[in-house]
Amino acid sequence: MADDSATHRATSRSFDRRTALKSIGVAATLGTAGCLGGGGGGGDGDGNTLRIGQTLGLSGPVASLDEQNQKGVKTGLAYARDNGFNLQGDDAEIEHITYDNEGDPEKARQQARRLVDQDDVHVLLTGTGSTYGSAVAPVAHDEEVPFIPYSSYTPTIAELNSEWVFVPAPRITQYGKGFLELMALQSNPPQKVGVLKENTVVGEEMAPAMVEYADDRGFDFDVSIIDTYDRGKDMTSSLQKAQNANVDALANAGHYKGDVAVARGTIQQGMDLKAKMAGVSISLDVFLKDVKDAANGMVGYTGFHPGAKTPLSDELVGRYEQDNAVPGWHDGAGFTQTLLATETAKEAGSLDKQDIIDTLHDGIWPTPMGTLDFDMAGKPSGLNHLTVQVQGGDRELVYPIDQRTADDFIYPLSS
CATH class of the missing domain: 3.40.50.2300 (Response regulator)
Known part of the structure; x- marks a missing residue:
């Protein structure tokens, strides 16, 4: 005092x-x-x-x-x-x-x-x-x-x-951890999780934290940063690098445009992904309106959900x-x-x-x-460290497991 x-x-x-x-x-x-x-x-x-x-x-x-x-x-x-x-x-x-x-x-x-x-x-x-x-x-x-x-x-x-x-x-370092925990819980987890790192504070904190967290937890899949991109720039090259790296799950450590690219662009490029994660846009109604059906199955972090206990x-x-x-x-x-x-x-x-x-x-x-x-x-x-997934146009709480509002977690996306 x-x-x-x-x-x-x-x-x-x-x-x-x-x-x-x-x-x-x-x-x-x-x-x-x-x-x-x-x-x-x-x-x-x-x-x-x-x-x-x-x-x-x-x-x-x-x-x-x-x-x-x-x-x-x-x-x-x-x-x-x-x-x-x-x-x-x-x-x-x-x-x-x-x-x-x-x-x-x-x-x-x-x-x-x-x-x-x-x-x-x-x-x-x-x-x-x-x-x-x-x-x-x-x-x-x-x-x-x-x-x-x-x-x-x-x-x-x-x-x-x-x-x-x-x-x-x-801290932004928390945002990707629930996504990785969900991947680890699957009976047929991805082999390679790729992270696209935006050249901002969000990307600089979130992307390395995901790699470090996976190493510390000893998951049976690889997590690596595939590309670093400038905020707001065209994402075609970054998505192509992810495709060439044969990732079967993709996370964006960044803002709106990158999240939209992961939602839409991966479908347009025919990427066969088991899971994909948005950086900071999952809580935005405008994201769901803009991306529409392409958002289905997308995962993201939130600090509050009306269904959380x-x-x-x-x-x-x-x-x-x-x-x-x-x-x-x-x-x-x-x-x-x-x-x-x-x-x-x-x-x-x-x-x-x-x-x-x-x-x-x-x-x-x-x-x-x-x-x-x-x-x-x-x-x-x-x-709260909550992970939600877009299901039928709604954000359903999927992690922690004991607080789920969804009947199940959509995985893999291609099923």
């Missing part, structure tokens, strides 16, 4: 910066990304109002994901209010202040500073995306504000080693059913972020930021994403 002098320095620093920003007009630096809800900060007088600030990309490349995240956050706020949000027994309020960063990490960083310096928030959130979490984490660390991003636990966040950052999401999943699913909707991974993430912010303040009985992070570190938190426990650098344990 920071001593009194450190706390005083942080408070003085925030006040000086807030005054300076007002004098130059911080709003001008934010462009068109305006405040979407909640209004400005209430200052020190709002002693019973928890202010949660969030920057998320409601326009730009992750808009569809952050719309889901925002809905999950709003559902979490409703849950907190319905269950009597209070501080030491006194009724308290929750204010949620959001800004659209338009998918720009630099705007996300600027907005985080605005949320801290002008809106005086007690907790910071971001929407979907490791780049946004990595951009905002140093602000939260420097200003000593609890930060709960929906970002993977990136190398940037790990190197920060901050007690102020709490990441309820896995996790704490409060029934609560989340029930609230979505009232709107004839089904929550996905990013909805579950938003609900979890809000749950962590509100429950820790309630448990602490305080809006003091140090009290909030001490409570977060000390507690074990049941959420739809798993029963979470954070170390002093914000790394989580207890997360």
Whole structure:
């Protein structure tokens, strides 16, 4: 815990910066990304109002994901209010202040500073995306504000080693492990699993981790990286290399275009595959719509599934059913972020930021994403690691085995 002098320095620093920003007009630096809800900060007088600030990309490349995240956050706020949000027994309020960063990490960083310096928030959130979490984490660390991003636990966040950052999401290194475990369980497993590595953080973390995991587990099949490709480029050459390598299962360690190529291109090239895996797109409705029948049998990772036996999943699913909707991974993430912010303040009985992070570190938190426990650098344990497969246009939970929502796992694909 920071001593009194450190706390005083942080408070003085925030006040000086807030005054300076007002004098130059911080709003001008934010462009068109305006405040979407909640209004400005209430200052020190709002002693019973928890202010949660969030920057998320409601326009730009992750808009569809952050719309889901925002809905999950709003559902979490409703849950907190319905269950009597209070501080030491006194009724308290929750204010949620959001800004659209338009998918720009630099705007996300600027907005985080605005949320801290002008809106005086007690907790910071971001929407979907490791780049946004990595951009905002140093602000939260420097200003000593609890930060709960929906970002993977990136190398940037790990190197920060901050007690102020709490990441309820896995490292990308986890994404391919369930797929490999499923392959190992088959009576006629593949002989050679090929991995296509995108030249991004996703590929650089996920692809080598799959190879290393297979070696450590001693599987009776080979796992190797077949090709490295640039994000968004044509995938014909990479798929041809996989075909020439005679792989009978193929995984993409990358983003949307690579996932689409593995779904469609392998069929178009007549590749006889027993199994194939998408990198990060399996949870996207647009992926299923774009790829259609070619997605059938595709496997992928998720941190939340409505059929998983996790704490409060029934609560989340029930609230979505009232709107004839089904929550996905990013909805579950938003609900979890809000749950962590509100429950820790309630448990602490305080809006003091140090009290909030001490409570977060000390507690074990049941959420739809798993029963979470954070170390002093914000790394989580207890997360769900779920593997889903597209079956008949739906994402069915296929691993862990004891949580399956499908009657069976489609394998091999050619059967």
